[in-house]
Amino acid sequence: xxxxxxxxxxxxxxxxxxxxxxxxxxxxxxxxxxxxxxxxxxxxxxxxxxxxxxxxxxxxxxxxxxxxxxxxxxxxxxxxxxxxxxxxxxxxxxxxxxxxxxxxxxxxxxxxxxxxxxxxxxxxxxxxxxxxxxxxxxxxxxxxxxxxxxxxxxxxxxxxxxxxxxxxxxxxxxxxxxxxxxxxxxxxxxxxxxxxxxxxxxxxxxxxxxxxxxxxxxxxxxxxxxxxxxxxxxxxxxxxx
Numbered sequence: 001x002x003x004x005x006x007x008x009x010x011x012x013x014x015x016x017x018x019x020x021x022x023x024x025x026x027x028x029x030x031x032x033x034x035x036x037x038x039x040x041x042x043x044x045x046x047x048x049x050x051x052x053x054x055x056x057x058x059x060x061x062x063x064x065x066x067x068x069x070x071x072x073x074x075x076x077x078x079x080x081x082x083x084x085x086x087x088x089x090x091x092x093x094x095x096x097x098x099x100x101x102x103x104x105x106x107x108x109x110x111x112x113x114x115x116x117x118x119x120x121x122x123x124x125x126x127x128x129x130x131x132x133x134x135x136x137x138x139x140x141x142x143x144x145x146x147x148x149x150x151x152x153x154x155x156x157x158x159x160x161x162x163x164x165x166x167x168x169x170x171x172x173x174x175x176x177x178x179x180x181x182x183x184x185x186x187x188x189x190x191x192x193x194x195x196x197x198x199x200x201x202x203x204x205x206x207x208x209x210x211x212x213x214x215x216x217x218x219x220x221x222x223x224x225x226x227x228x229x230x231x232x233x234x235x236x237x238x239x240x241x
Contacts, residue, residue: 001028001160003153010151014167019049021150021164025132026055029160032131034058036123037086039074040195041173041184042136042165048182049164051082057134060087060126064118065095066107066197070186077183089126091118107199111215118197124157132160138168142211170210 001009009028013021025033035050035057037043050057061075079086091098098106098117107114127133133154137145154161165173177184187195191203193210202213 006151006153006160010149013150016150018046018164018168019053021162022046022049022055022057022134023053025134025162025164026053026057029130029132030056032129033134033162034060034126034130035134036089036126037061037136038196039071039078039185040136041177041188042138042168044074044078044182044184045173045176046134046136046164047078047082047084047086048176048180051084058087058130059084060089062119062122063088063090064197065090066118066199068185068187068195068198068201071195074183074185081183089122091122093117105199107197111200127157127159130159132162133157134162134164136165137163138170138173139166140169 009024013024016024035046037047037059038061047059050059075086078084093101098114102113103109106117137148139146139148148163148166150163150166152161152163176182185192185195191205192201192213193204194214195201196214200215204210204213
């Protein structure tokens with residue numbers, strides 16, 4: 001898609017139901033679209049929608065080797081509930097191999113580097129297979145995500161990024177989960193509204209930002225997967241589709 005095509009489609013899809021956006025994406029990029037889920041509430045809503053619509057969308061997750069046991073349990077529950085497979089995409093190195101090269105607990109010293117190795121690089125490698133990818137981000141989650149569009153060029157990974165829940169609120173997510181009985185992570189009811197790798201996620205106190213428990217001791221709110229790159233700095237051209 002050209003930048004003009006992406007802009008026109010983004011305008012057309014803005015405000016459309018998530019299912020409509022997902023159907024459009026599956027039809028526009030047949031066999032070349034994937035959904036990367038981290039098993040947050042939003043991701044579970046999208047898994048539910050993809051399964052109900054019977055869409056040919058490849059679903060995968062970045063298995064960093066540092067996931068909470070509750071996250072792995074949810075992974076298995078979703079596969080059983082919807083009769084689908086959520087593929088594991090893993091880093092080039094195991095946690096032990098990374099420790100041997102960089103020292104133990106890299107996340108405690110250089111969390112950005114750890115995220116690069118265990119999340120960003122595996123995702124970049126995986127997305128090279130696709131022309132488009134689906135994310136579950138919302139505009140009201142963080143300052144960095146506030147400018148997210150339902151459809152946009154992803155300069156970081158060089159393809160089209162589809163965010164069907166971009167304009168949704170946390171209340172809308174809760175309502176959908178309640179209406180459909182969508183499985184979610186058991187940790188949410190224990191003070192973990194936003195869940196990443198176990199070593200880098202802590203409980204959130206009442207009144208705190210939902211993502212306050214991520215990398216709490218660092219000036220860091222994103223792992224790097226959804227970092228926005230100014231167009232002038234983009235080094236990758238989107239694939240022709």
